[in-house]
Every structure is written in C-alpha cells, then in structure tokens.
Amino acid sequence: MNSPKLLTLILFFFLTGTVFGQTPQAEPFTFGEELNFEVSYGWFNLADAKMQVAKRPHKENDKSHYQIDVFGKTKGAATIFGKVNDNWGTILDMDTKYPIQSYRHIEEGNYRKHEKVHFDQKNYVALMQLFDKENRNLKEEKEFELPGQVQDIVSGFYYLRTLDLKDMKKGDQIIIRGFFDKEIYNIKLIYEGSEKLDTEIGEKDTYIFSPQIPKNKLFRGEYPVKVWVTKDQNKIPVKIKANLFLGSLNLDLKSAKGLRYN
Template identity: 70%
Template sequence: MRKLSGIFFLILILWSSNSFSQQYPLNEAFTFGEELNFEVSYGWLNLADAKLQINRRSQTQNNRPHYKIDVYGKTKGAATIFGRVNDNWGTYLDTNTIQPSVSYRHIEEGKYRKHEKVYFDQANNKALVELYEKDNRTLKSVKEYDLPGTVQDLVSGFYYLRTLDLRKLKPGETILIKGFFDKEIYNIKLIYEGTEKLETEIGEKETYIFSPQLPKNKLFRGEYPVKVWVTKDQNKIPVKIKANLFLGSLNFDIINAKGLRNN
C-alpha cells in the first residue's frame, strides 16, 4: 500500500511549477476553508479516501499570514488487509508570495513511520530539513540543502498552479516543474493536452488536461502514464487523476468540494 501513497503525492509534486513568472501571483482561485474530497479506486476496488483541506483561519509564520494546507490519505475497507495507510502531508503557504515557508510529512504505513519538517528560506535559497523519530517528538537529524532559486514543496506547488492563467496555454505546450521533495530537486515537464467535458460527482465540468513526463520507473506504464483533469473555471480544482500502472490503473475521483472561493 505504500505505492498507493507514493503515487498520490508524486502526482502532487508534478504541479510544482515555477516557470511562468518570477512575479508574485494573484490568487483568485482558492481561500480559507476550502475542502476537496476524493475516492481512490483500482478497478472495482475502492482503496482509500483522500482530502485536500485549507485551514479556516490564517496562520502566522515569519510574522506573515499563511494558508495552512493539509492533504490526508487513508486506506479503507478491504484495502486495509494489504496494510493500513494513514498519511498527512502539509504546507504553510505565504498568502502574498504563494511560496511555502514550512512543509511537513507524517507517514503511517503499516509499521513504517516517518515524521519530517522542512523550513524554507526562499530569500537565501536554503532548506532546513528536520527528521524525527517514530514518536514524532525526538529530533533525529537536521540538515541544510541549497536550492536553485525559489521552489515549491509537495503540496504547495499544486496551489501555486491554480493561481496561474491557464487560458493562454495551447495543446502541446509545457510547464517546467521545479520542486523540492525528499532532499532532492525535481525538474519535470508538464504537458498541456487540451480540454475535455467531464461528468463528475459534483456535476458536468469543462476541464484542462495535463500529463507529466515522468522518468523511467518500475511503477508506471508508458512515457506519459498520468493524466490530471482540472476545472476550466476560476477555482481550477482537480476532479480526476488517472495513473496507468504496469497492471491496471489507479483513479482519483472527486466526490465533493466545499468552501470554494468562486461559486
């Protein structure tokens, strides 16, 4: 089941684009209190629930207001037979710059545990990574990393993308992705494929379609194995994600959306 968690959060980092502009983006897509819920399935089997949630109130970091954004993933039903997953990934996102100041991971997958905090110094291009013991209280290690300019973390990158003007994209154009995750810098291309009308649990939606170009690996099938459908409106929320595996495919389908900024 750890592959399930890895796929979901790998998909999130694929949105960590920083290639459109160095200017601070204008956020008209999301706000405090937004909540997006998804069902994760493999064929006929419902494996897990996933939730993306923005805290209802502003949080202060470095004397500046931030969005506190959490992503939760939890196995359910028969899927727990293969191992329980109960993960929480999060970020503190500066409301002005739409850049992360702090990110964190709390991973519980079977007997495996990982607790990590990353403090970003975007002005000086540094990241300080704190790793904790299984009890999530005892500090295990601290290490500083150099960054190649401003970056997004695993969660913040998706919200950054939602602030961009996607209407100017043409099929075949790419977005260069720059993100810091698990002590490494990722630079991956996100290909824009066009638009599609999609029937979802929250109604019929016009959507943008994106496919990330992934490095060769043993998990996905094909050069462009993942597709993401994002609503073609002011909210720009994901409504479907499909990942083609070497055997079958994994689907993330939205089941409800609350607290959207634009109705």
C-alpha cells in the same frame, strides 16, 4: 501492488513544483476549502484522500499564511495490505505563493516518518528536520542549498491554480521545480487539451495535464498520469488517473466545500 506507495507517487509527481516564466494571480482558493476524493483500482475502493485549506490563517513572523493539508487513508479490503494514514502539509506565504515550511507524517503499516522542512526562499536554503517514530525527538537535521525558489509536495499544485491557464495550447509545457525527500526535481507538465467531464459536482469543462515521470516498474508509458482540472475560476482537480502495468489507479472528486467561487 502497494496502493499507498502509488498514491504517494501520483500526488508527488503532480503536486510538486513551480512554473517558470509565469506570474501568479489572485488565488482561486480560500480558507476552509475542502476537496474529498475516492481512490480506486478497478472495482476496488482503496482509500480516501482529502485536500484541505485551514479555516483560519497560520500566523508566523507577524504574517498570515495558508496552512494546507493533504490526507490519505486506506479503507475496506485495502487495509489487508497495510493500514495507511498519511498527512502531507505546507505553510504557504499568502503574498509570494511559496512555502515557508512543509511537513510529512507517514504511517504505513509499522513504518513511520515525521519530517519538517523549513524554507528560506530569499537565501535559497532548506533546513530538513527528521523526528523519531513517536514524533517527539529530533534525530536528524540537515541544510540543503537550493537553485532558487522552490515548491513542496503540496504547495506546487496550489501555486499552479493561481496561474492564467486559459491561453495554453495543446503541447505547451510547464516546467516544474520542487524540493522533496532531500532532492531537487525538475519535471515537465504537458498540456493535452480540454475535455468535458461528468463529475460528482456537476458537468465540468477541464484542462488536461500529464506530468513526465521517470521510467519505473509501476507505470506504463512516458506520460502515464493524467490530471483533469476545472476550467472555471476555482481550477480544482476533479480526476487523476495513473496507467499501471496492470490496470489503472483513479482518484475521483467526491465532494467540494468552501470553494471561493460558486
């Protein structure tokens, strides 16, 4: 089992996307929000993950944007299989809730990948830039046509949090469209109902979503990943569970700072 790759896949299949047919409302997150997770497999704590909104606006083209980062880092015995220190990020337009840029800095063992994608959401174009292992020199640049406005691996989840979810019924579907790794993905999120969970930040009523994941050798079943999102105004993830062919991988919220609503 390669736990870093599993973490990447889980984050991708849930976080990437946009929702067709709904209009975003006022965002339930704000500058300085920080969510910290522990990643475990059975009794083993494999990694720490963090989702963080920068404390100050990112300025570009005379506009203020959110800069949002997701970090994943192995710890303890998991480093035996390869040390991981990954960072996915997005620069999110505060008005449209679509990204103007995404980036990935991947460090897994000896493997390195440094990538930026610049989005022209008005003209439906993405410019991908790939840099060398030291993240100094540009080694590849390619332009992609988009079928419309898209999200990236990080921005999609924050967009989802802006939507009105309270009237959803079990079985309702949210269609996802995202751009990642040079491809367009359209994936369904199925609403599976609600559940009350005991979490590190107290007892929470939650929405449960399952993204439809293409068949592969890692996951078990058509909907192997479940995500629990609080039903309060913050709409933060408190748990993500992936059923593997052997056991399950869990991401559990350990702390939340800087939430917009108390």
